[in-house]
Amino acid sequence: MSKVVAGKPAQINDRQFMWCPGCHYGIITRLIAETLEELGVAGKTIGVSPVGCSLAMHEYLTLDFADALHGRAPAVATGIKRVHHGDALVFTVQGDGDLCAIGMGDAMNAAVRGENITMIFLNNANYGTTGGQLAPTSLVGQVTSTTPDGRDPQRAGYPVHMAELMATMRGVVYAARCAVNTAANFTRARKALKTAFQKQIEGQGLSFVEILSACPPNWHKSPTDALAWIAETMIREYPLGELKNVARVE
Amino acid sequence: MEGCRLVSTKLSQQGAAAEATRVLITGNEAIGWGAIYAGCIHYFGYPITPQNELTEFFARELPKIGGEFIQAESEFAAISMVYGAAACGVRAMTTTSSPGFSLMGEGLSAIAAAEMPCLVVDVQRGGPGLGTTQTAQTDYLQATKGGGHGGYHNIVLAPASAQEMFDFTQLAFYLADKYRHHVLMLTDGILGQMMESVELKALDFGPLPAKDWALRGIARKGGRNSVISSLKVAGMAPELYGDYLLRINEKYQAMEENEVRCETYRTEDADLVLVAYGSSARIAMEAVDEARAEGRRVGVFRPLTLWPFPKRQVRALADQVSQFLVVEDSLGQMVEDVRAAVAERAPVHLLGILARDDKGGGGMILPGRVLQEVRELT
Numbered sequence: 304m305s306k307v308v309a310g311k312p313a314q315i316n317d318r319q320f321m322w323c324p325g326c327h328y329g330i331i332t333r334l335i336a337e338t339l340e341e342l343g344v345a346g347k348t349i350g351v352s353p354v355g356c357s358l359a360m361h362e363y364l365t366l367d368f369a370d371a372l373h374g375r376a377p378a379v380a381t382g383i384k385r386v387h388h389g390d391a392l393v394f395t396v397q398g399d400g401d402l403c404a405i406g407m408g409d410a411m412n413a414a415v416r417g418e419n420i421t422m423i424f425l426n427n428a429n430y431g432t433t434g435g436q437l438a439p440t441s442l443v444g445q446v447t448s449t450t451p452d453g454r455d456p457q458r459a460g461y462p463v464h465m466a467e468l469m470a471t472m473r474g475v476v477y478a479a480r481c482a483v484n485t486a487a488n489f490t491r492a493r494k495a496l497k498t499a500f501q502k503q504i505e506g507q508g509l510s511f512v513e514i515l516s517a518c519p520p521n522w523h524k525s526p527t528d529a530l531a532w533i534a535e536t537m538i539r540e541y542p543l544g545e546l547k548n549v550a551r552v553e
Numbered sequence: 554m555e556g557c558r559l560v561s562t563k564l565s566q567q568g569a570a571a572e573a574t575r576v577l578i579t580g581n582e583a584i585g586w587g588a589i590y591a592g593c594i595h596y597f598g599y600p601i602t603p604q605n606e607l608t609e610f611f612a613r614e615l616p617k618i619g620g621e622f623i624q625a626e627s628e629f630a631a632i633s634m635v636y637g638a639a640a641c642g643v644r645a646m647t648t649t650s651s652p653g654f655s656l657m658g659e660g661l662s663a664i665a666a667a668e669m670p671c672l673v674v675d676v677q678r679g680g681p682g683l684g685t686t687q688t689a690q691t692d693y694l695q696a697t698k699g700g701g702h703g704g705y706h707n708i709v710l711a712p713a714s715a716q717e718m719f720d721f722t723q724l725a726f727y728l729a730d731k732y733r734h735h736v737l738m739l740t741d742g743i744l745g746q747m748m749e750s751v752e753l754k755a756l757d758f759g760p761l762p763a764k765d766w767a768l769r770g771i772a773r774k775g776g777r778n779s780v781i782s783s784l785k786v787a788g789m790a791p792e793l794y795g796d797y798l799l800r801i802n803e804k805y806q807a808m809e810e811n812e813v814r815c816e817t818y819r820t821e822d823a824d825l826v827l828v829a830y831g832s833s834a835r836i837a838m839e840a841v842d843e844a845r846a847e848g849r850r851v852g853v854f855r856p857l858t859l860w861p862f863p864k865r866q867v868r869a870l871a872d873q874v875s876q877f878l879v880v881e882d883s884l885g886q887m888v889e890d891v892r893a894a895v896a897e898r899a900p901v902h903l904l905g906i907l908a909r910d911d912k913g914g915g916g917m918i919l920p921g922r923v924l925q926e927v928r929e930l931t
Contacts, residue, residue: 321788321789345771345772346770346771346772346773346776347770347772347773348770349641349768349769349770351637358784358789359789361780361782362788362789365771365776365778366771366778367768367769367770367771367774367778367779367780368768368778368779368780368781368782369636369637369640369667369768369780369781369782370667370780370781370782370783370784371633371636371637372629372633372659372660372663372783374629375629375630375633375660378625378629378630378631378633378634378637379633379634379636379637379640380637381623381630381634381637382595382597382633382634382635382636382637382638382639382640382641382645383637383638383640383641383768384637385595385621385623385634385638386595386621386637386638386641386642386643387641387769387770390769390770391769391770408626408627408629408630409626409629409630409633412625412626412630415626416623
C-alpha cells in the first residue's frame, strides 16, 4: 500500500514554469498555493500580478487573477478588496522594481490606508525581466547592467529596506522578511505567509511579506552560487525575521 | 434627419415607466445622481479643479448607500482601483480633469486592452500642461483618438445639459456593459457648474450580457478561474495578440455601426450649419435662435458621441448645405473630424478659443460673438 507524502498543491496546474533555472519564483508559487490550501481559502482568493517575472504566476495558479500595470498592483488589489470585502482574500505579488521603484507610492499608500490585503514582495535585488538593471534593492557595490562598476551610493543611493519601512506604518499589522534558500527558511516563510493571510482573514489590516529570491542569470551566478550569495551577502543586508506582528490598533 | 436620434427624448421614452423626481442641480451633481441611478456605488478619484464637486459628491453620498469611496493617492492609483473593481463585475467609475486624464492614459490603455467596463469623466480645463483651471474643450483629440498608447478607442459621450449628464451617465454604464468596454464622458467646467432642472429617473436600456468573467473566487465559479489581463504575450496571457486584435476590431466596428448619436437643431432649410458639442453647442444654439430671428437660414449639428463620430450624418449634411462653422473652445480639434467627413464638399470654418471675450485664461465664446461670425458668413 502506497502513501502520498508529498505532492503538488491542488492550485498549481500542469503548465511548465517559464522561469530560469535556479529562480525562486517557482518555489514561492508553491509556497502561496500550499498556504492557501492549508488555510482552505483558495476558492475565495484573488491574486494581483505585477509587471515583472512574477506576472507569470497567474499562468500556473488556478486562482482568479488580475494583472496590474507596472507598480499599480496595490491599487488594483484595493479596488478588488473594496468590492468583495471579507468575501474574498486578495494578495499582490510584486518584484522590487515594481513595488519600490515605480510602485513605491502605491505600496506606501495602501499601507497608509491600512488596506486589508496581503502584499508579497519578491526581492531579487535587480530588474529581472528587463535584463538585470539596478533596482532600489540592489546592494552597494552590486554590479548590474546599469551599474557596470557596481552600485555607487554617491550616484545611485542605498538599498531600500521595504519590510522595515512597512513595519513603521500604523496601517500595517504584519511585516516579515523571509527567504527560501534553505528548507528551514522555506518553513519559516510558509509560517510567515500563513500568518499574513490570517491577519487578512481577521480583517486586521495590511500584511506584508518580503521574500529574498535568487536571480542566477542576472546575478551571473550558478543556481548554487546564487544560494550562497543569498546566505552570505544578501541576508547580511536584509536580515530575516518578523518585524511586526500586532493586532489592529483602533 | 435620417440616422440622427434625439437621444434625450429617446432616453425619456425608454424610462417612462419609472417614477421621476424633478430637481434643480448642477451638471456635476447630475453625473453623481446618474451614477447612483445606474447602480454604480464604487468610485475612486483624486482631487483636481474643476471637478472637485464630483469627488466630494461621491464622498458624501456613497457611504449612505453602502457604497465605496476612496480618495486615491494619484490618478494612476484611481484608475487602477477602477480597473480592479470593474474586474469584479461591479459598475465603477472615476472623474478627473485634463492633467489628471493624461495621468490616467496608461491605465485607460490597460482597461481598453483588458476590456473592463467602467466610466471615466473628464471635466475639461484649458491645456496643455497645467494650463488653466477654467473651462475649455482642449482634450477633444486626446479623448477621441485614444489618449494612452496602443490605438484603442474610447466611446466618448458629450452631454450639453445637466439632464443629459444625468441620462448619459446611465447610458454610459449600459454601453460599457453591453460592449465590455470603458466609456468616457467629456464635459467641461461650464457644464459641471451650470444649475438646471433635471428629471431624476432610472433608465432601462434592456438586457445585458452576464459577467461570467468577473473575479469572485473560483469557489463561486465551479473551480474555473479567470485572468483579467492587458497582456497579450503568448504563454503569459489568456489571449494571443492576433486573436485580440481581430475581436476588438469587430467590437469597434459594431460600435461605429450601432452607437453613433447626434442631434440637429433647426437645420431643415439651413444654408449654414454650426457644428458644436457640449457647452459650445448650447452657445451655438442660442446664436442660431438670434440669427433665425434675423431671417438667416442657420442650424446646429451636435455630435452626442464624439467617438464614434457621426461621419455619415455630417457627410449627408454636406450635400444639403453650402457651408459649416465649427464652434469649439480650442484652437481647432473637432474641426479635423468635421473636415474629414465633409471631404471638401463645402467650406468648413472654425470659430475657436481665440474668439473668447477674455484673453486672460478665463472667458468664453459668447453667443454674440458666434452671431457676429454667422452674420459675416451669411
